[in-house]
Amino acid sequence: MMSTIDLRGRRPGPRELRQLLPRAEFDVAAAVETVRPICADVQHRGATALYELGERLDGVRPPTLRVPTALLQAALDQLDPQVRAALDEAVTRTRLVHERQLPRSESVPVTEGGHVTNRWVPVDRVGLYVPGGRAVYPSSVVMNVVPAQVAGVGSLAVASPPQRENTGEFAGYPHPTVLAACALLGVDEVYAVGGAQAVAAFAYGFVDESDTAGGEPVECAPVSLVTGPGNIYVAAAKRHLKGLIGIDAEAGPTEIMVLADDTADPVHVAADLISQAEHDPQAASVLVTHSTALADAVATELERRVAATKHSERVAQALAGRQSGVVLVDDLDAGFDVVNAYGAEHLELQIQDAAPLADRVRNAGAVFVGAFAPVSLGDYLAGSNHVLPTGGCACHSSGLSVHSFLRSMQVIDYGPAALREVADQVVALAQAEDLPAHGEAVRARFDA
Incomplete structure (x- = not known):
């Protein structure tokens, strides 16, 4: 075998x-050529393109792109008690491990009157992708959402493909167990969008003029980072849009x-x-x-x-x-x-x-x-987290963690004496690099 x-x-x-x-x-480069027009379509036609792509690629047109909050709660209310208990335990254990990953900001004294602080700042907004298709992945909701929440991300949105097999009130929406996991974690911004178009929707944002259930058209604001596993087209869209957005990996x-x-x-x-x-x-x-x-x-x-x-x-x-x-x-x-x-x-x-x-x-x-x-x-x-590097990428990349949702920012605080102490050395290095204005910017602070 x-x-x-x-x-x-x-x-x-x-x-x-x-x-x-x-x-x-796994030829992501070839798949990029397939997803390029899909991403462009979402960029230019927004929600209209997303509805049509759902119908064409997922075999179902969702009733609305954003899943109604009431439906998220209904999915949680109807969830099998054993599955809910297992998800509760998964959240508890995943949160316990990921809370220990939080780095601490620290101020480093470099010289008297001069110090550098290493700050850790969460990403403002993230799009979390939960795949569908051959299996149902409420566990991927846990693995994406928990580290983002622990990191302190202020705005989270989840996208998952609409399921044509769904019936009743869930018809045309993601799998109810995925919706239940979102509700369990307090995530109420969930979209019935899958594949490359979901990555594009997060990257460009969109306004759904046809959905005014809340009184105003639904707006999905662009995100700074997209995480989560998916098929080759999801990976290709991540590669294509990287730079406009940050990504975790091309899984x-x-x-x-x-x-x-x-x-x-x-x-x-x-x-x-x-x-x-x-x-x-x-x-x-x-x-x-x-x-x-x-x-x-x-x-x-x-x-x-x-x-x-x-x-x-x-x-x-x-x-x-x-x-x-x-x-x-x-x-x-x-x-x-x-x-x-x-x-x-x-x-x-x-x-x-x-x-x-x-x-x-x-x-x-x-x-x-x-x-x-x-x-x-x-x-x-x-x-532990199950969103992990594949294809040999473990030699240079890590799995999804709290660090995936944080940025390191350095804050430099020097007083006059501390700057004067190294002024000549700054000038020397600036001249060595043929960038004399760098040195002059320091000298200007001390020249009478």
């Missing part, structure tokens, strides 16, 4: 490993890499590989091991479990794709080479003495240590 890459007897360097390891095809198909030795339980490994494969046919599931016995046992377990799982066709397609596979290595040292070259979104360490060895991981979105920390836990209730 899964292809095998045999690296035993050799230790490729990072560059060669990146070429050898399985990876999903691609989900990934799991499991580094396992002969102490790992093949049932656990197979179940975890399948859990990520059920997201999407392009999802990547990769096992790295030096135990051929484990690899064989996992293969046997996959055959059994894939046939029995609900989304078996989707899972089988993902596991058989070029993005998935088994990587055989000589030992754990070689396994960690593979792990760090790949930079997985989710990395599981199902190895003996996993906790101390976790420090050897340099590149991963999140690391799951031991047999009882599956990726599914991180998706919902670990307290």
Whole structure:
């Protein structure tokens, strides 16, 4: 079911490993050409374009672009009590972890009469994207909203695709469970807009003249930052509009890499590989091991479990794709080479003495240590964030956090004596860079 890459007897360097390891095809550059006219349409025709794009691309025209507040509350009132309790716990744990991420502003005395203060300032307004499609993601509401709220963002808006399967009062709006999660977190600005057009709507803003239920036309103000996972077109729109807006990342198909030795339980490994494969046919599931016995046992377990799982066709397609596979290595040292070259979104360490060895991981979105920390836990209730870098971007990028919604601002406060102390040095550096007016701006403060 899964292809095998045999690296035993050799230790490729990072560059060669990146070429050898399985990876999903994800051509964002090509997708940009598809989303470019969509974004331009939203920029110039606003709400009219958004209604038409919803009808054409999502198969349903929403009754209104902004979801009525009463409908958000109705979704929460009708939410299954067990699901509500689980969401409450997810919010509590996620908030607990993210509150510890808050940096503190600090004033640094550089010299007598001169100090620099490092201030952390939240983004004014953010657009949070919650995907739809093959699955329902109330957990993504939690993962986007909680760190933004902890950071102190003053204005939050959520967009999620309208669902043509919805009936009754929710017809043409996002999934009721997503709406319920928004209500639970106190977010009342929610839009029935999906895909690239949602990113464009956040970037440019729009006025919906057809929706005057509140007495005035509904206005969505432009945002400073857009976060949240999505399909390739969401990623392409983020790339296209980056600069006009800030973005968290260009998230691609989900990934799991499991580094396992002969102490790992093949049932656990197979179940975890399948859990990520059920997201999407392009999802990547990769096992790295030096135990051929484990690899064989996992293969046997996959055959059994894939046939029995609900989304078996989707899972089988993902596991058989070029993005998935088994990587055989000589030992754990070689396994960690593979792990760090790949930079997985989710990395599981199902190895003996996993906790101390976790420090050897340099590149991963999140690391799951031991047999009882599956990726599914991180998706919902670990307290960590599940919006993570994909496609190897973990070598330079982090997952969504409180820091994603903050900006560092430095405040420089120098008195006359403190400036005079370094005046000659400022002038010297200004002349060295052939920018004499820089030095003159300092001298002007002291020349009689």
